[in-house]
Amino acid sequence: MDKVVLTEDRLSQDGEIALATSRGSSPPVVEILSARKTFADGTIALSPVDLTIRQGEFLTLIGPSGCGKSTLLKLIANLIEPSDGRLVLWRGGFDQVGQEGRRMAFVFQDPTLMPWARVGTNVRLPLDLVGMPKSMSEPKVSESLKLVGLENFAQHYPRQLSGGMRMRASIARALVTEPDLLLMDEPFGALDEFTRNKLDTDLLDLWYQRKLTTVFVTHSIYEAVYLSTRVVVMAARPGRVYKIMEIDEPMPRGESFRASTRFADLCRQLSTWLADASLPGRMEEGTP
Ligand SMILES: Nc1ncnc2c1ncn2[C@@H]1O[C@H](COP(=O)(O)OP(=O)(O)OP(=O)(O)O)[C@@H](O)[C@H]1O
Ligand SMILES: [Mg+2]
Structure with a gap:
């Protein structure tokens, strides 16, 4: 080759x-x-x-x-x-x-967020799964949401976000495990x-x-x-x-x-x- x-x-x-x-x-x-x-x-x-x-x-x-x-x-x-x-x-x-x-972290085509949980809770999921106390995980969630530009959306539900924002939330969830x-x-x-180009640039x-x-x-x-x-x-x-x-x-x-x-x-x-x-x-x- x-x-x-x-x-x-x-x-x-x-x-x-x-x-x-x-x-x-x-x-x-x-x-x-x-x-x-x-x-x-x-x-x-x-x-x-x-x-x-x-x-x-x-x-x-x-x-x-x-x-x-x-x-x-x-x-x-x-x-x-x-x-x-x-x-x-x-x-x-x-x-x-x-x-x-x-x-390692995996991001799928579908954002696969839990619809009943707020964005912050969704992003915290991988840390909850390993039993990390909230006092430790919350700052990581905030930082991860900030990295993808969603720092003001932690309290929103996935349905309140656009497709691009949902994808950002999914990326934040992947990044939270560093x-x-x-x-x-x-x-x-x-x-x-347009959204794809913007996300590509940010990624x-x-x-x-x-x-x-x-x-x-x-x-x-x-x-x-x-x-x-x-x-x-x-x-x-x-x-x-x-x-x-x-x-x-x-x-x-x-x-x-x-x-x-x-x-x-x-x-x-x-x-x-x-x-x-x-x-x-x-x-x-x-x-x-
Ligand atoms: N669980 C499975 N059982 C049987 N065949 C499968 C399974 N998963 C994938 N395949 C087959 O393996 C091949 C490769 O599939 P794969 O999903 O990796 O392709 P891909 O390159 O990701 O395609 P796409 O661009 O459509 O997503 C295909 O022929 C697919 O039908
Ligand atoms: Mg494929």
């Missing part, structure tokens, strides 16, 4: 991309080692996937429907087990996950483009401030290019890694990046790869 680094000077006039070796020497957070997933009904969701996610990366999975993006995320979260191969988290196995410095690894499965897929600020290792799933090429330090393009039937694009645009990124020709070039390249990955029977180069 090609590892491609795109920088302005490496993009020729016609958008052709030169190959370069991957950077990235931060410690691995997730090592996916020849992981396969076959479901009980025989569906091969993932053929062997090998991928290392390093500390501080913003890694995005993109690919046609059914290519195994959610399955891969669930494997990382240990919500399901691989049929073959293995995953190593923080080089320590799952028994150590959840300890200080090894926490995760080191944030897994997000199409979190903004149901939102309008990127958060990632930057917190140095949060993030694995993000989206169907949006624009979102993938805007947010990511690395984009993994997956192909379907069976699900596998097709191409990887590294995006070394400096952080923090703003509107000027979205409006740049470089952004357009990267989106065009990703779109071509995605179209290739969606062709039936298309295999990654070098794959038997």
Whole structure:
């Protein structure tokens, strides 16, 4: 598989991309080692996937429907087990996950808030579940709500919030545990483009401030290019890694990046790869 680094000077006039070796020497957070997933009904969701996610990366999975993006995320979260191969988290196995410095949080597409509970109570849930006293958890809830711009909405019910605000509350609930690894499965897929862009900008600020290792799933090429330090393009039937694009645009990124020709070039390249990955029977180069 090609590892491609795109920088302005490496993009020729016609958008052709030169190959370069991957950077990235931060410690691995997730090592996916020849992981396969076959479901009980025989569906091969993932053929062997090998991928290392390093500390501080913003890694995005993109690919046609059914290519195994959610399955891969669930494997990382240990919500399901691989049929073959293995995953190593923080080089320590799952028994150590959840300890200080090894926490992970999952944000789903649906905000999944408890409708009968106020926003503050919803956000406090993960801390209540581990029995943290309110005197300790309340300041964390306040801080988390502040991070997502909902500091004045702790007493509201989810139904009183817009779709974007509900998603923010869901992110606050994920952040309240101070995760080191944030897994997000199409979190903004149901939102309008304006709200999505705003949340993308805020998420990127958060990632930057917190140095949060993030694995993000989206169907949006624009979102993938805007947010990511690395984009993994997956192909379907069976699900596998097709191409990887590294995006070394400096952080923090703003509107000027979205409006740049470089952004357009990267989106065009990703779109071509995605179209290739969606062709039936298309295999990654070098794959038997
Ligand atoms: N529990 C399950 N049992 C059987 N097959 C499953 C199960 N979960 C997922 N699959 C199948 O595994 C494949 C990968 O599914 P997955 O949900 O990971 O795809 P995805 O890339 O997230 O798709 P989408 O973009 O539509 O969310 C699909 O063919 C799907 O039908
Ligand atoms: Mg999915």
